[in-house]
Amino acid sequence: MPEVETTADVVANDPIMTDAALRPAFFEWLCRLGDNTLILGHRTSEWCGHGPVLEEDIALANTALDLIGHTQMWLGLAGELEGEGRDADTLAYLRDVMKFRNILLVELPKGDMAVTMMREFLFDAYHHLLLTWLSSNSSSPRVAEIAAKALKEVSYHLDRASDIVVRLGDGTAESHRRMQDALELLWPYTGEMFKADEVDERLSDAGVAPDLAHLRGAWESNARDILEEATLTMPDPAGYAHLGGKQGRHTEHLGFILAEMQFLQRAYPGASW
Amino acid sequence: MSTTLLPTIDEVWSWLAEVPDPEIPVVSVTELGIVRDVRYEDEMLVVAVTPTYSGCPATAVIDLMIENKLREMGVADMRLERRLSPPWTTDWVTKVAREKLKAFGIAPPIDGTASDGMSAKAARLSGQNSLSVACPRCGSIHTERISQFGSTPCKAAWRCKDCLEPFDYFKCI
Numbered sequence: 294m295p296e297v298e299t300t301a302d303v304v305a306n307d308p309i310m311t312d313a314a315l316r317p318a319f320f321e322w323l324c325r326l327g328d329n330t331l332i333l334g335h336r337t338s339e340w341c342g343h344g345p346v347l348e349e350d351i352a353l354a355n356t357a358l359d360l361i362g363h364t365q366m367w368l369g370l371a372g373e374l375e376g377e378g379r380d381a382d383t384l385a386y387l388r389d390v391m392k393f394r395n396i397l398l399v400e401l402p403k404g405d406m407a408v409t410m411m412r413e414f415l416f417d418a419y420h421h422l423l424l425t426w427l428s429s430n431s432s433s434p435r436v437a438e439i440a441a442k443a444l445k446e447v448s449y450h451l452d453r454a455s456d457i458v459v460r461l462g463d464g465t466a467e468s469h470r471r472m473q474d475a476l477e478l479l480w481p482y483t484g485e486m487f488k489a490d491e492v493d494e495r496l497s498d499a500g501v502a503p504d505l506a507h508l509r510g511a512w513e514s515n516a517r518d519i520l521e522e523a524t525l526t527m528p529d530p531a532g533y534a535h536l537g538g539k540q541g542r543h544t545e546h547l548g549f550i551l552a553e554m555q556f557l558q559r560a561y562p563g564a565s566w
Numbered sequence: 567m568s569t570t571l572l573p574t575i576d577e578v579w580s581w582l583a584e585v586p587d588p589e590i591p592v593v594s595v596t597e598l599g600i601v602r603d604v605r606y607e608d609e610m611l612v613v614a615v616t617p618t619y620s621g622c623p624a625t626a627v628i629d630l631m632i633e634n635k636l637r638e639m640g641v642a643d644m645r646l647e648r649r650l651s652p653p654w655t656t657d658w659v660t661k662v663a664r665e666k667l668k669a670f671g672i673a674p675p676i677d678g679t680a681s682d683g684m685s686a687k688a689a690r691l692s693g694q695n696s697l698s699v700a701c702p703r704c705g706s707i708h709t710e711r712i713s714q715f716g717s718t719p720c721k722a723a724w725r726c727k728d729c730l731e732p733f734d735y736f737k738c739i
Binding site: 301304348349351352355356358359360361362363365366417421434437438439441442443445446447448449451452453455456459518519522 | 603614617619620621622623649650651652653655680681682683684685686687689690712713714715716717719723737739
């Protein structure tokens, strides 16, 4: 299969992976991707065994599993790039709160089904655009191949989340009220997805990542379509935005996730089975 | 050691064709299309395997089963390589495997129907699910989707409205 060989060769000779000047920012950026999927995956997994109906329980568990799979790829690449012997597990289980780089949106408590699904939707709509860009445009073949893999799965996440947002938003008075409340609760946390800092700018200049401000227009327009179909009122996109997660300044909620997720490795360092 | 004593690439492929998928044991790993390459690096056998879904727990089990099979056949020097691109697609599931899936009670994938992230919207706007999946038990196409997600990452849950049986559909990616 010659075409497969070619792809493998291109990936093996990724020039971005050996660019020493870019390395610190590239590592930070990979942690942001991996921590977003890790923390959202963990939050989503909290529904396992507690879903309102069996099919939704299974769907949420499957979504969480995909996100943890993406985490293994992103944090695995981050560890490989860093070259100090840390793998995806080490990064997930042995960093403390301030070293996590996920946006605040994904660490908020799962809330009710409305909050869970509205968050999935707002994040998936962004995630889908980001991965689409990375898979076809990133100057790093390693990043592009992970994005292409993840995109196939995230397409199903976005399908399902959009469908449920419409069904619950345009559902009963109670489901509509809950979805509007969830939207207003989460909205101030969406701005962080598009607020570029120095790390984002370096990666964008190197052609690895998109200009985040550029993604915003498409995201708003896709989100507006679905929210209108769901008879929900979209808050002001220029409104207040909570920031800080990407730089390690988190809400009080993240520590509790880590306390649960990291307990075993903290209590029994190096335990494996 | 002379290289002529090493098993041929074709022999290795034929052995891999006997390694079943751990979750759907009626099909083999080669029929699923997840073995991407078999080659020698000097005298070391290298087998490139691609994951179906990135978080699929069967991935590690599949690697172990491939390794065990090759060891059983006498291969001592080998390495398994994870290959991500091009990403796995259900289009690689062979025709024979599709028949086996159907006989096992799983509706095989319908090529070209992978989600693009907006297909739910298209389905809502058209007022119906555009996908027509035949019931693997009675053959009726009078079926409905219960959930896009099923008992394993690669499947969706469907139901036949004629024979009333629920069934798995091997969804497209």
